[in-house]
Amino acid sequence: MRQPTDQPADDLLAPPLPGPLLRLPRPVRALAPTAVVLLVLVPLAAHDPEFGPTESPSTNAALMAFGALALAFRRRWPAATAAATLLSGQLPLAVALYGLAARRGATPLLYVLAVLAEVRLFVPFDLGDVSTPSALANLVEDPLVFGAVPLALGLTTHQRARTVSVLAERNRLLVEARRHAEERAVAAERARLAREMHDVVSNRVSLITLHAGAGQVARADDPAAVRETLGLIRGLGLQALTELRGLLGVLTPASDQAPSLRGLPTLVEESRQAGLAVGLTVTGPDDGLPAPGPKVQYAVYRIIQEALTNAHKHAPAAEVAVTVAVEPDGLRLAVVNSPAGPAEPAQPAESARPTDPAGPVASEGADPGLPSGGHGLHGMRTRADDLGGTLHAGPTPEGGFAVRARLPLRVV
Numbered sequence: 001m002r003q004p005t006d007q008p009a010d011d012l013l014a015p016p017l018p019g020p021l022l023r024l025p026r027p028v029r030a031l032a033p034t035a036v037v038l039l040v041l042v043p044l045a046a047h048d049p050e051f052g053p054t055e056s057p058s059t060n061a062a063l064m065a066f067g068a069l070a071l072a073f074r075r076r077w078p079a080a081t082a083a084a085t086l087l088s089g090q091l092p093l094a095v096a097l098y099g100l101a102a103r104r105g106a107t108p109l110l111y112v113l114a115v116l117a118e119v120r121l122f123v124p125f126d127l128g129d130v131s132t133p134s135a136l137a138n139l140v141e142d143p144l145v146f147g148a149v150p151l152a153l154g155l156t157t158h159q160r161a162r163t164v165s166v167l168a169e170r171n172r173l174l175v176e177a178r179r180h181a182e183e184r185a186v187a188a189e190r191a192r193l194a195r196e197m198h199d200v201v202s203n204r205v206s207l208i209t210l211h212a213g214a215g216q217v218a219r220a221d222d223p224a225a226v227r228e229t230l231g232l233i234r235g236l237g238l239q240a241l242t243e244l245r246g247l248l249g250v251l252t253p254a255s256d257q258a259p260s261l262r263g264l265p266t267l268v269e270e271s272r273q274a275g276l277a278v279g280l281t282v283t284g285p286d287d288g289l290p291a292p293g294p295k296v297q298y299a300v301y302r303i304i305q306e307a308l309t310n311a312h313k314h315a316p317a318a319e320v321a322v323t324v325a326v327e328p329d330g331l332r333l334a335v336v337n338s339p340a341g342p343a344e345p346a347q348p349a350e351s352a353r354p355t356d357p358a359g360p361v362a363s364e365g366a367d368p369g370l371p372s373g374g375h376g377l378h379g380m381r382t383r384a385d386d387l388g389g390t391l392h393a394g395p396t397p398e399g400g401f402a403v404r405a406r407l408p409l410r411v412v
Helices: 026-047 057-071 078-087 090-104 108-122 133-216 223-249 261-273 294-314 376-386
Strands: 277-283 319-327 330-337 390-395 401-407
Touching: 026 057, 026 090, 057 078, 057 090, 078 090, 078 108, 090 108, 090 133, 108 133, 133 223, 133 261, 133 294, 133 376, 261 277, 261 294, 261 319, 294 319, 294 330, 294 376, 294 401, 376 390, 376 401
Parallel strands: 277 319
Antiparallel strands: 319 330, 330 401, 390 401
16 A cells, blocks of 8 residues: 655645745834824925925925825725825825735726826926936936836735735645545555455355355265365465465565466366366467566456356356466456356356345255355456456356456556
8 A cells, every 4th residue: 555655745835935024013014104204204395395296385295194194095995095195295106006006916097097196206397407317317216216116016016926826826736636646546545455355355265165065064974074174274264364464464465475377276276176167278478478477467366266256156066267368469368157057047246146035044055155245347347457458247148157358468
């Protein structure tokens, strides 16, 4: 099973961008521009006739105070604040333009107010006096410093906030996608482990059950037969425990210990000892043809094991032919059983044998029918699909049942 990574999901999140070294409380930040204008600029405008849009100091002071009060509402109504400060001084207008650009971004209303602000900042100057470089610098100083620069800073702040928001959302989606991927991986691994457990337990326990049934009808005066049956049961139990230890210990057997094509004769012999007539034919690989990979051999073993288990359950009196052929285009296998006879018709491997609760009690030694979990065919198909192969299972025209699969020789 895949182990979850030790790296926490929060590691995918981008580190927070550095903020200001000193972050004042929000009310202080909201009212600071208003306080600065009221305490510093309004007294200056009241004593300096050139410190404002008009020649009247009192009018300039009143307009400056009006702009300062408007700045207190720049967070709630940034556009209205910017429009109101057009009649005020340069600093309130610059603060309002920055707030509008930072909160709303590049909108048509921002462009209109920006043009009006530039016109407003040009008004106090004599446009005819641009004969010297210093005069030209004075002409563009206010529109640049109090108009263009605040707009550029505000748009940069707005774009930065949008970028941070998009990255945070993208990282959140990445964390969620990775969590879903881990959940799917865990679910797939659980399904794989359940399939392995089903194949091991179903086959071994089915054979143990059949041998135990044979032991029930064994003659009491034939201790050799009883000992043989008990020995077979013990051997099958030890094999089941060994495979279960491999599954529970490392969950995936090592390539040199995993079941392979070499174990097919033993697997078939176990079914023969349980009373099932099984024939095995293995052909290939020819010279120059590579042998199937460990994963392919493991899947072949498990598919044949499950098919034989289903034959024990649903057609114990039938003859079963197991064929494995290694060909250039892949490995082909078939497990075909003959008709089970009129008293016990062949059924698909996944169909459950109906029982009549009101029927007679089975006589001693009779097989009451092995239970079926309904996962065998699905597990076999999943094994074939995982390797890029195909598997088909269904009744034969003669009335039997066949499981046929084609698997690639190598899996990357």
